[in-house]
Amino acid sequence: MCRIFGSFSAARADPDPVELAAVSARQRHGGPDEHRVLRGPGWSLGCDRLAVTDPRGGSQPYRLAHLPGITAVLNGQIYNHAALRRELASRGHRFPDRCDGTLLPALYAEYGPDFARRLDGMFAVAVLDLRAAPRLVLAVDPLGTKPLHYHQGPDGTFRFASEIPALLAFDGVRAAPREDSLDTVLCLRTPVSARTALEGIGLLPPGATAVVRPGRAPVVRRRPPGPPPPAQTPEGERDDAGDLLRREVRSLARADVPVCVLTSGGLASGLVTALAAEYARETGAPAPHTFHLALRGRWPGAEHGRARQTARHARTLHQEIALDPAELPSLLTRTTRHLGQPDADPAAPAAYALFRAVRQAGYTVALTGDGADELFGGPARLHAASCVPSGPDWAASYTDALGAAPRMLRAWLYTPAYRAFIADEGSAADRVERELRSCPDGDRRAAVAAFETRWRLPAGPLRRADHLGMAWAVEARMPFCRPAVAAYARTLAPAAAQDRGPLRAAGRALLPKAVAQRARQPAALPLAALIAPGGPLLEPVRELLSAERLARAGQVRPERVRALLARQLERPSERDALALWALAAHELWTEVVRGMRVPLDCAA
Incomplete structure (x- = not known):
């Protein structure tokens, strides 16, 4: 888990080391363990490392002695690195350590830009190939868990970074808010596309690979999905949600650094908590530590009672973090700075404070329940689209439930000039509604689920987990976002997905009844x-x-x-x-x- 950055141009001059140091400094909070930059005529690659896998090895940027001309950097985790290493070793490649990213130059040498299809994990990767036809190849994981922002200047110079503040430290990258950014925030709470809220700064879409040639615009393509994960147990019976989650939690709970669990008091994080505790008992490991954030004082919607119930039931070592409400204004400023894009979700400042407590307690990896709502049909906005009678307004019902201000309130608030500008430019809500209405066969639930997983999940919960976790050098791991779980969720009939039925069924065997059967409550500030x-x-x-x-x-x-x-x-x-x-x-x-x-x- 790291922060990465770099540049690529047709110029032959070496990039300025002072400029690269400034870029690195802007995202060093996410990679405090090692800082290294390589540069040459027209290119640079850098990494600020958070050492999670093989902390003593894996120095970035990655290079292998037998593959001159190929250099790579990685942000994230590659979970199938052991199997890939064995495969590559059988083809004659040799590796100096067992770090997951060390194999990237060899994997690229074997498969070229198609290498990312063989990766199982959450990742943003950059590979620089300076052999016969120089090129830079960027790739992000299928859900966009690890973001990668980029900018190409008028002279053709291409620059990228894990975080927008770091990208803005490059000379020639302007901090120019888009005119429609306010409408986007009111419509969708945060930008939900490959176009960021800043002019000229793009975001590599989930599951995409970009190939950049010197001085040319990047060629960005979404990769076709890989083979579906196994859907059968050894006995030939279909897995249920509990089986799949159990395997994924056990896999993600293994790390070379301390691992904890974030317990909100809800069903999804409760399942992750219970399964992590079950795995610890079966392996003889100490009971996991769980963390819950609560506002100091008496506030509506408080979840700490449910979180305590879950922790007692799972027999974890529970820590309740009391946040002083007076600190919220300063937290809002800090979260805004780290996210780089506007975000009106009230969950952001609380997430920042929770990750701070996790790091201060000595943990580097945290398991979370993020992604369950989007994949298993929890939020009310998904049901709003389903319940409206057939007609042209069903998609508008969804966007009104998703946004921070409904359509009529926005029109009332806007000045005549801004209202006219949005009418000419097109509202962010209009663009989403067009995408939803274009769904094949008029399947509203399928259209909303596809939009949620392709765009809203990466732009909201996953961006916050990455940026606010890495603000405190904490890697967030999300069992619900693993390919096998996501594929299972896509197979559910609408009736089964309604109100997260499969998760409730799993919860009945693992959680207190009050937690397993309770109505969903957003984890946010009151x-x-x-x-x-x-x-x-x-x-x-x-x-x-x-x-x-x-x-x-x-x-x-x-x-x-x-x-x-x-x-x-x-x-x-x-x-x-x-x-x-x-x-x-x-x-x-x-x-x-x-x-x-x-x-x-x-x-x-």
Whole structure:
């Protein structure tokens, strides 16, 4: 698990080492164990390493003595590296250590740009091939768990980095927010596509490989899916959700560094907790440590009671982290800086604080329940699309449930000029709705599930797990996002997927009844109470949404934002609070991202 970066151009000059050091410094929080950069005429490759597999080996960038001209860097984990190493060794390749990424130059030498199809894991990889026809090859895993951002300047120079703040440290990369970024945040909470919220900065799509030739635009292609994972047990019976999760949890719980579990109090993280504890008992290992974050004081929707029930039932060593609500404003600034893109999901500051506690307790790997909702049909927005009668508005019901502000509220808030701009440009919600309505055979649930897994899951939960975990040098591992589990979820009939039936069935044997059967509750902050009279977020939100700030941007009408805030103070509601939070989060992001073009301290 690391942070990677590099550049590639037709120029023959060596990249500036001072510039590369600045890029590395911007994402060093995610790779504190080793920092190394290689450079040559027209190219550079660098890595900030978090040592997880074979901590004493695996120095990056990876090179093999018998393969001159091929250099690679890796962010992530390759889970089938042992099998690949045996295969490559049988073909005459030799490796100096057992680190997962060391085999990448040999794998590329054997398969060329198609090498990524043979990788099982969560990864972002860059391979520089300086042999006969120089090229740079980038690849990310099928779910986009490990993001890779890139920029190509007017002179053809191609630059990439794991994090946007690092990419902005390259000369020639501008921090220019897109004009439609506010509409995107209000429609979808965060950018949900390969186009980021910054002009000229792209994101490699999930499951894609890009080939870059010197001075040419990258050729980006989504890889065809690999062979489906085995669907039969040794006895010939089909696996259920519990069987699949058990195998994946056991695989991901093995590491060369300490591993813990994040327990939210919900069904998905409860299953991961129970299975990790079961594996520890069967192998004679100590009981796993579990972590849960709770706001100090009495707040609606608190989950710490359920988390304690799960931990007691699984017999884990449970740690409840009490977060002072007064710290939330500073956490919002830090999460905004680390995410690089605007994100209006209230889960972000809490996730940052939880990963901080995990690292301070000495853990490098954390198992989480991320991905279960998107794959197993949990969120209400999936059901909103299914329940609306047939007609042109079913997709709009989904986007309204997904977004931070419904369509009519957005239109009411926007200035006439910005409303006209969005009408000409097209709203982010419109683009999503067109994609959903184009689904084959009119299968609404299939269309929503495909969109959720292809775009929303990587842009939301997975981006937060990666960026906010790595802000504290913690690798988040997600059993629900493993290929076998995702493939199983795709086979479920709508009735079986409704309300996460297969997961509840697994939970009945593993969890307290109150946890296994409870209704889903989003793991987020209680915004309505926090942005209320006397709430700790009221004044920060009020300041970010001052009339002077909003008038400068010219996108929303200050008097109507003021009226929305007044309504929230009179009758606090989660819906109005979320819209205000999204407006404030976007305003903060524009300030933070513009400050990234000057030297700054990006420490966690």
